[in-house]
Amino acid sequence: PNLPCKIIEKLYKNYYKLGCKSGILNISYNGSNLEPISLNSLSELNNISNNIISIKRLQDYKIFLKLKFLT
Numbered sequence: 001p002n003l004p005c006k007i008i009e010k011l012y013k014n015y016y017k018l019g020c021k022s023g024i025l026n027i028s029y030n031g032s033n034l035e036p037i038s039l040n041s042l043s044e045l046n047n048i049s050n051n052i053i054s055i056k057r058l059q060d061y062k063i064f065l066k067l068k069f070l071t
Contacts, residue, residue: 004037006045023051 005018005025014031017024021044 004039004042004045005034006048008048019045019048020053021045021048023049023053026052026054 003020005020007016008019008024009017011017011028015028016031016034017028018034019025
């Protein structure tokens with residue numbers, strides 16, 4: 001499975017802060033590690049909570065294998 005994410009903020013160089021339906025990921029990601037996807041709508045990413053969530057926590061729920069983000 002993939003974890004749909006949305007770019008929350010462009011940081012330094014080619015790094016991005018990402019948010020998913022569970023909240024904002026606690027580390028930034030290099031754009032070269034992200035795979036763009038095109039979707040007409042993914043309502044779960046319209047209102048991302050301000051909760052900071054770790055990849056470890058996502059792995060514990062077995063929902064993280066590969067990051068994707070909306071373009």
